[in-house]
Every structure is written in C-alpha cells, then in structure tokens.
Amino acid sequence: MKILAAILSGDPPRGRALTFLLLVIFISLAFAPLLFHGSESLNVAAKICYFVVLAASYDLLLGYTGIVSFAHTMFFGIGGYGAGLALYGLGPSWSSILIGTAAALVFAIVLALIVGLFSLRVRAIFFAMITLAVASAFSILASQLSAVTGGEDGRNFRLPEALRPGFHLHVGPFTINGRIIAYYLIFFAALILFLLMLRIVNSPFGRVLQAIRDNEFRAEALGYRTVVYRSIGNCLAAAAAALAGVLCALWLRYTGPAVTLSFDIMLDILLMVVIGGMGTLYGAVIGAAIFVLAETYLQNVMAMISHATAGLPVLPLVFDPDRWLLWLGVLFVLSVYFFPFGIVGRLRAHR
Amino acid sequence: MTARGELSLPAQRRDFVPALLVPLVALIALPLVGSPSTWVTLTVAGLAMGMIIFIIASGLTLVFGLMDVLNFGHGAFITVGAYAAAALVPLFAASLRADSMILNLLALLALIAFAMAVTAVLGYAFERVIIMPVYGQHLKQILVTIGGLIVTEQLIIAVYGPVQIALPVPTAFRGSVIFGDVAIERYRLIAVVIGLVIFAAMLLILNRTRIGLLIRAGVENGEMVEALGYHIRRLFVGVFMAGSALAGLGGVMWGFYREALTPGMGMDVMVLVFIVVVIGGLGSVGGCFIGALLVAVTANYTGFLAPKLALGSNILLMALILLWRSRGLYPVAKR
Numbered sequence: 001m002k003i004l005a006a007i008l009s010g011d012p013p014r015g016r017a018l019t020f021l022l023l024v025i026f027i028s029l030a031f032a033p034l035l036f037h038g039s040e041s042l043n044v045a046a047k048i049c050y051f052v053v054l055a056a057s058y059d060l061l062l063g064y065t066g067i068v069s070f071a072h073t074m075f076f077g078i079g080g081y082g083a084g085l086a087l088y089g090l091g092p093s094w095s096s097i098l099i100g101t102a103a104a105l106v107f108a109i110v111l112a113l114i115v116g117l118f119s120l121r122v123r124a125i126f127f128a129m130i131t132l133a134v135a136s137a138f139s140i141l142a143s144q145l146s147a148v149t150g151g152e153d154g155r156n157f158r159l160p161e162a163l164r165p166g167f168h169l170h171v172g173p174f175t176i177n178g179r180i181i182a183y184y185l186i187f188f189a190a191l192i193l194f195l196l197m198l199r200i201v202n203s204p205f206g207r208v209l210q211a212i213r214d215n216e217f218r219a220e221a222l223g224y225r226t227v228v229y230r231s232i233g234n235c236l237a238a239a240a241a242a243l244a245g246v247l248c249a250l251w252l253r254y255t256g257p258a259v260t261l262s263f264d265i266m267l268d269i270l271l272m273v274v275i276g277g278m279g280t281l282y283g284a285v286i287g288a289a290i291f292v293l294a295e296t297y298l299q300n301v302m303a304m305i306s307h308a309t310a311g312l313p314v315l316p317l318v319f320d321p322d323r324w325l326l327w328l329g330v331l332f333v334l335s336v337y338f339f340p341f342g343i344v345g346r347l348r349a350h351r
Numbered sequence: 352m353t354a355r356g357e358l359s360l361p362a363q364r365r366d367f368v369p370a371l372l373v374p375l376v377a378l379i380a381l382p383l384v385g386s387p388s389t390w391v392t393l394t395v396a397g398l399a400m401g402m403i404i405f406i407i408a409s410g411l412t413l414v415f416g417l418m419d420v421l422n423f424g425h426g427a428f429i430t431v432g433a434y435a436a437a438a439l440v441p442l443f444a445a446s447l448r449a450d451s452m453i454l455n456l457l458a459l460l461a462l463i464a465f466a467m468a469v470t471a472v473l474g475y476a477f478e479r480v481i482i483m484p485v486y487g488q489h490l491k492q493i494l495v496t497i498g499g500l501i502v503t504e505q506l507i508i509a510v511y512g513p514v515q516i517a518l519p520v521p522t523a524f525r526g527s528v529i530f531g532d533v534a535i536e537r538y539r540l541i542a543v544v545i546g547l548v549i550f551a552a553m554l555l556i557l558n559r560t561r562i563g564l565l566i567r568a569g570v571e572n573g574e575m576v577e578a579l580g581y582h583i584r585r586l587f588v589g590v591f592m593a594g595s596a597l598a599g600l601g602g603v604m605w606g607f608y609r610e611a612l613t614p615g616m617g618m619d620v621m622v623l624v625f626i627v628v629v630i631g632g633l634g635s636v637g638g639c640f641i642g643a644l645l646v647a648v649t650a651n652y653t654g655f656l657a658p659k660l661a662l663g664s665n666i667l668l669m670a671l672i673l674l675w676r677s678r679g680l681y682p683v684a685k686r
Contacts, residue, residue, distance in 0.1 A: 068493045118673055125421050125633070128493055129625040130669070136622045137666045144659065263618065267501060274494060322513075326505035333498035336491055337484055 007195060009202040013282050018347040022282060025289050029187060033180045040296075043251075046183055048292045049190040050247040055272040055284035056197050057240030062270075063279035064201050065233045066213030070266055071115065071131035074138045075108045075238040077260035079245020081142065081149060082107070084255030088157040097160070097250070104242045112238035116231045139261040154256020163250070186247045193243055198281050200236060209233050210279075268295075271332050277342025286343050291328070298324045369680040373644045380652040388533040393651050399539035401647030402546020403608060407601035408624045408631075408639050409553060410594025416570040416634025416683055418587045420482055421489070424496035425598055425624070426617030427503035431473055432466040432599025433606035433616060434507055437518050439465050447521045455521035466603045467596040474595025478588055500618070507614045516612045542604055549597070550640055557636065566590060570634055570683060626665050630672045632679025641680060 005012065013019045025048075028035060032045035058072050082104025083097055090096035119130040143152050159182065161167055167178035200206050211219040212226050220226050249255045259265075268291060276287020299321040306319040339346050377394055384390045411425045439462050440447065446458040481499045485491040520538050527534040557563035568576045569583050577583050605620060606612050627646050631638030649668050654661040672680065 062490075066490055068490060118670060125489055125493075126629060128421075128423075129629050133622055133626045133629075133669065134666060137663055141663070267497070270494070270497065320509065323505060323509055326502060326509065329498055329501035329505055333481065333495055333502065336495045336498060340491070 009195070009199045011198055011202045013344075015348040018282065018344060021347070022285060025285060032187075033183060039179075042179070042183060044292060044296050046186050046251045048289050049186050050244050050251065051269075051272065051288040051292055052285050053190045053193045053244035053247065054241055055269055055276065055288045056194055056281045057237045057244065058269050059273045059278060059281055059284045060197060060201065060233060060237040060240065062273055063277075063283070064206060064213065065209045065230060065237075067120070067230065067234070068128040069131045069234070069237075070128060070263075071135040071138075072237070072241050072269055073261055073263070073266045074131075074135040075112065075241035076245040076248070076265070077139070077142065077255075077257070078108045078111070079104045079242030079247075080249040080255040080260040081245075082242065083246040084155055084157055084249040085149070087159065087249075088155045092158040092160050094160050097246075101243070101246050104246065105239055108238045108242035109235045112235045113231060116234045120227055120230050120234065135261075135266070136263070139257055139263075142261055143257045150256065152257060154254055154258070156254050159250065159253055182250060186251055189243075189247055193240060194281065194285070197240060201281060205229070205232070271328055273342075274332055275328070275335050275342055277339075277344030277346075279341060280344050283342050283344040290343075294324060294328065298327075302327075366681065369638065369641050372680075373641060373648060376645065376649055376652070380648075380656075383656055384652065388531070389655070391533045392535060393655055394648065395535050395539055395543065397648035397651035398644060399542040399546075399647075400608070400651070401644035402542050402550075403601050403604045404620070404623055404627055404647060405546055405640050405643035406549055406604065407598050407620060408627045408643055409549075409636055410597040411624060412628050412631065412634055412636060412639045413566070413570075414587075414591055414594045415628075417566060417573070417583075417590055419487070419489075420492055421633075422477075422482070422496050422594075423493055423621075424477065424481065424499040424503070425594075426621035427477075427500045428470045428474060428595045428598035428617070429602035429605065429620055430507060430612075430614060430617035431503065432470045432602030433518070433612050434511060434516075435469040435599065436462040436466040436603040436606065437516055437612055440518070450522055452523045455523040459521055459524075463600055463603050466599045470599025470602075471592040471596040474592045475588065477595070478591045482591075504614050504617070511614070513614060518606045518610055518612055520607050520610060538607060542608065545600075545604065549600075553636060562586075562589075623665065626669050628679075630669055630679055632676075632681040632683060634683035635679070635681040638679055638681035 013022050029045055029049060032042060036042065036045070054072070054076055058069075061067050061069050061072070079101070083100040086096040086100025086103070090099065115131060115134055116127075119127040142149050145151075146153075149155065158164070159178075162169075162178055163182040163185070164178040167181070169176045169178075169181065201209070208219065208224050208229050211222075212224070212229055216226055245260055248260065252259060272287035272291045273284055274287070275290065276285070277283025302319050302324055303321040306316045306321065309315040309319060335342055341348075380393075381387070381390050384393065407425070407429060410428075411422060415421050443458040443461060446454040449455065477499060481495055482492065485495050524538045524541055527536050528540065529535075555563075557567060565576060565581055565586055569586060573583050601620075602617070605616065609616075623646060627639060627642040629642075630645065631640070631642030646665055646668060649664050650661055653664040676682065
C-alpha cells in the first residue's frame with residue numbers, strides 16, 4: 001500500500017465508487033488490445049490516453065491555478081507539429097521523434113512564458129482573452145505556412161519501423177504487431193505523465209498554486225511571488241500539453257490544424273475538465289474517458305432515439321446524432337452551477 | 352461642465368495621445384501604400400470594419416465595466432442577430448430587391464430593429480438564466496458563458512444546419528461611389544455612418560443623461576451608487592440588454608459585410624472584439640472606439656502591404672499597446 005501511495009503521491013482517489021470507476025478505466029486501457037477487438041476500439045483507447053494527459057495538463061491551469069487559458073490547443077498543436085514535421089522532414093527514426101519533441105517542448109515553454117509575461121501580471125481575465133487571440137492567430141499561421149506545415153491538409157508521415165502495423169514481434173506463442181507496440185508506448189507515456197503531474201500538484205509548489213487560486217492576495221502577503229508561480233504553472237501545463245500533442249501525432253501518423261489546433265478541441269478539453277471535475281486530476285481522467293466515449297458512441301444512441309421519436313415535432317431535431325455537443329454543452333452549464341467539482345466531486349461526496 | 356466656482360474640482364486632464372494613434376497609423380501607411388486612391392479605399396474599408404467591431408465590442412466593455420462580468424458568450428448574440436435578420440429577409444424580399452434607396456433603407460432598418468429586439472430579449476434571458484447565479488466569480492462566469500455560447504451555437508446548427516447562408520446586400524447599397532479616381536463601396540459608407548451614429552448616441556447618453564450618469568458612476572464605484580439608493584442590478588440588466596442588442600446589430604452588419612452567415616461567425620468576430628477590448632482598456636467606451644478603428648485600419652493596411660503578416664498584425668499591435676500601457680489605452684480607474 002505504501003508503494004501505491006507513493007506512486008499516487010499520497011493523493012488517492014478517495015471514495016469507493018470513484019476508485020472503482022478509475023480502476024475500470026485503467027484496466028480497460030491497460031488491456032485494451034486484449035479486451036476489445038477491432039481498430040476502432042483501439043483508436044478510442046489511444047485517444048482517451050492522450051486526451052487524459054491533455055485534460056490533466058489543462059486542469060493544472062484551470063483547476064489548480066485558477067486561470068482560464070484558450071491557448072491550450074496551441075501547445076497541443078506545437079507538440080503534434082513538432083513530432084510530425086520532424087518525422088516528415090528527417091525521416092522515420094526514433095531520433096527524429098526525440099528532436100521533434102525536444103524542439104516542441106522548448107518552443108512551447110518559451111511561447112507560454114512570453115504570453116504569460118504579457119497577460120498574467122495584469123489580470124486573470126486578460127489572460128483568457130489574450131490567449132484566445134494568440135491561439136487563433138497561431139492556428140491561422142499554421143494553415144497559412146503550407147510550405148512547412150502542409151496547410152489545411154496537414155502532413156502524413158511514417159513512424160519508425162517498430163511502430164508500423166506491418167511490424168511483427170514474436171514473443172513465445174504471441175505475435176504483437178507494431179500498432180499494439182505504439183499503443184503501449186502511448187499508454188505508458190500517458191501514465192507516466194499523469195503520475196508526474198499528480199506529483200507536481202501534490203508538491204509544495206502545487207500547494208502554492210492552490211493557495212494563489214483560493215486567495216491571491218493572501219498568498220502574496222505570505223511572501224510568494226504569485227506571478228512567478230503562475231508563470232511556472234503555465235509553462236508546465238504548456239509542456240505537458242505539447243507532450244500530449246506528440247503522443248497524438250504518433251498515434252494518428254498525421255498532424256494538421258483540424259485535429260490539434262481548432263477551437264472546437266479547446267472547447268472539448270474545457271468540457272472534459274469541467275464535467276470530470278476541476279481541481280482534481282482524476283477528474284481529467286474521467287472527463288476525457290466520458291467525452292471520448294460520448295463522441296464515439298453517444299451518437300449511435302442518439303440516432304436510435306431520433307428514429308424512435310421520428311413522428312414527433314422538434315424532438316428528432318434535437319436528438320439528431322450531430323447534436324451530441326448540444327447535450328454536452330447543457331451538461332457543462334449545469335455542472336458549473338450544480339457540481340462545481342464535477343463527477344469526481346459528486347462521487348467523493350457520496351462516500 | 353462644472354462652473355469654475357470655488358466648489359469646482361480641478362479639471363481632469365484629458366488624455367488625447369491614444370486618439371492620435373489612428374491618424375498616425377493612417378499617415379504612416381500613406382507613403383507605404385503609394386497610390387492615394389488605394390489608400391482612401393483601404394482606409395474607408397478599415398473604418399467600416401472598425402465601426403462594426405466597435406458596435407459589438409462597446410456592449411461587452413460596458414457590461415464588464417459596470418458589473419465586472421466578462422461575457423464570453425457575447426459572440427452568440429452576434430450570430431443570433433445575423434440569423435434573426437436573415438430569417439426576416441424573405442418577408443422583405445421585394446423591398447430589399449427594389450431599386451429604391453428609401454425602400455431598401457426601410458427594409459434594412461426593419462431587419463436591424465427585429466434583430467436587435469430578438470437579441471435584447473435573448474440577452475435578458477441570458478443574464479437571468481446563465482449569468483445571475485455566478486456574480487463575482489470570474490472563473491465560473493467565463494465557463495458558464497462559454498457553455499451558453501456552445502448551446503446557442505448548437506441550437507442554431509440544429510435549426511439552420513451547419514452550412515453557410517447567403518445574405519446579399521440590398522440592391523441600392525451595392526456597388527461603389529466614385530469620387531475622382533477613388534472608388535468606395537456604398538455599404539461601407541453606410542456602415543461608417545451607422546457606427547458614427549451609434550458612437551455619438553452612446554456618448555450623448557453616457558455624458559448628458561441621468562441614466563448615463565448612473566452608468567458612469569456605477570463603473571467608477573458601484574457600491575456608492577447603491578448606497579445612494581439606486582438599484583444597480585436593474586441598471587445592469589438594462590445595460591446588458593442594450594449590449595446584447597448592439598451585438599445583434601453588429602451581427603447583422605457583419606453578415607451584410609461578408610454577405611454570408613455561418614453558425615461559427617460569432618466566435619470568429621469575438622477574437623477581434625477581445626483584442627479591441629484589451630487594447631482599449633476593459634470598461635472604457637472611448638478606448639474601445641479607438642481600439643476598434645486602430646485594429647481594423649492596421650489589419651487592412653498590412654493585409655494590402657504584406658498579406659502574410661496580416662494575421663499577426665493584430666497580435667503585434669496588442670503586444671505593443673500593452674507594452675506601452677499595460678492596462679490598455681484608457682484604463683478604468685479601479686481595475
């Protein structure tokens with residue numbers, strides 16, 4: 001138990017239902033290639049993995065530091081483009097993944113620092129608006145510089161040999177193909193990143209961030225330089241988002257504005273974090289899992305309802321499979337009012 | 352103005368420097384653009400766009416100044432206003448297509464009035480349902496208004512579909528007016544006129560009426576206004592509805608400017624609006640006016656001189672202004 005507590009940085013899920021839910025998600029992801037068949041479900045599992053990292057890094061900002069950023073997809077995109085363009089330009093090797101990742105990390109951190117310097121020292125509300133503006137400029141830039149980024153079409157690239165679907169590894173009686181190796185690479189990277197972030201928020205540094213969130217004036221009076229702490233938190237979140245972008249690019253073998261930079265994805269992350277539960281990283285796990293599952297499977301359910309209510313007015317219209325985001329939007333607004341700590345807060349209250 | 356008696360306070364020093372920025376940018380651009388006729392066309396186009404953005408942004412900045420509420424869902428009113436006008440177009444099709452200035456203008460005004468009425472009512476509902484429960488909590492305000500934006504946008508998609516809808520400019524406002532060798536699109540002139548009328552009306556109301564006095568006092572110190580026996584909440588609902596209606600008006604004008612509507616148009620414009628509001632100083636109408644013109648004019652010049660830079664020019668402009676005055680051109684005192 002002690003080891004487990006150490007791995008979780010002394011911040012266990014708390015609450016039986018929550019622990020159970022998290023275990024189900026963890027086991028399903030860990031054994032996804034064995035439990036589910038077909039590439040569709042493996043895609044869903046991988047998507048959950050990198051969105052957990054992305055949502056958790058966003059929670060670092062929103063839930064733990066109390067600042068709203070709309071530039072998180074920008075850092076996600078920097079990671080995706082970093083790895084993707086390196087693999088595209090330098091050839092499919094492990095070293096190009098490393099070079100691309102390192103370049104993306106440096107770029108993301110410097111950019112986060114610059115944006116933070118402009119806006120974090122004035123007011124948190126400035127930060128929200130300025131990040132929105134910077135992110136939209138960045139996404140237009142990425143689609144305009146088509147010579148480098150491939151424009152709206154993005155770039156397809158090849159992965160190192162061991163990660164390709166055609167690669168087969170024979171271990172005793174089992175044959176593992178490259179796609180499964182890639183999945184586990186992403187799974188373990190996401191797991192390590194998640195535990196690392198859990199470590200950060202439970203460190204003294206993380207406590208200061210929460211103190212600033214709860215009462216900035218008092219934190220400053222206690223002698224903490226709030227701007228410095230906020231800027232570091234902002235940079236850490238940006239770095240984690242960039243790494244999530246690398247994982248995304250590795251899985252999709254593609255990078256482009258629609259999958260990494262669009263404002264829709266920004267809204268998705270916001271929904272994940274708020275519905276899952278702000279201010280706890282476990283909320284990000286649950287939010288990401290629910291959101292990705294809803295995106296993939298809720299549409300089928302809604303199509304059924306839409307068919308069943310075909311004769312009635314309005315109802316088929318709002319239950320149209322394409323309206324799933326409408327329902328999540330309503331759920332989002334309701335959860336801000338009634339469950340400020342999201343699903344996790346709900347499950348913890350009913351211990 | 353106060354009489355210069357013994358009771359008069361020392362006059363506040365007027366700060367004219369930011370107001371000179373727009374002419375300054377225009378003057379710098381003149382030799383760079385070269386041809387004066389192109390320069391005039393660009394400037395008028397920039398002014399027209401700036402006016403539309405100002406109309407939208409002014410509501411947002413007033414609402415923020417008065418009640419410390421930053422409405423990220425402001426974009427929803429832009430979209431709803433434009434779609435409301437588009438929904439009424441078939442009804443006025445004959446007068447919009449008629450080749451008569453008067454008929455066109457009347458139809459356009461009817462569309463605008465309808466759009467503003469719809470967005471004002473929506474604004475009332477939005478304020479009651481979405482914003483009222485989260486007063487004083489910035490984080491929740493941002494989240495909840497974004498949620499309102501998502502829901503509104505999705506409802507519009509549910510009704511109208513995700514595709515683009517055409518919104519042609521009324522016949523009489525099409526084409527250009529020619530002065531010598533300068534061609535100016537008529538609709539842009541209309542936009543500039545409407546923008547100026549709105550700005551003048553706003554200044555008059557804010558500076559010369561009792562309500563305006565209360566609003567300005569509320570921006571300066573809301574608690575004091577309450578203590579003097581005025582319901583600042585009621586005032587705020589009124590300002591919120593007016594701000595929403597202005598966003599609706601801006602949406603109609605933006606729709607005609609682009610001659611097309613999309614469900615995401617509100618959010619697209621909001622990016623510019625936020626830049627403008629930040630540049631102008633949150634809560635300041637005058638700053639908002641200058642900021643809007645500055646952003647639009649600069650974007651137009653750079654769009655002509657260096658198209659690749661155009662997207663970055665707004666961000667660059669914002670960075671420069673914030674380096675100069677870190678709270679925007681006209682910072683509102685207490686914020």
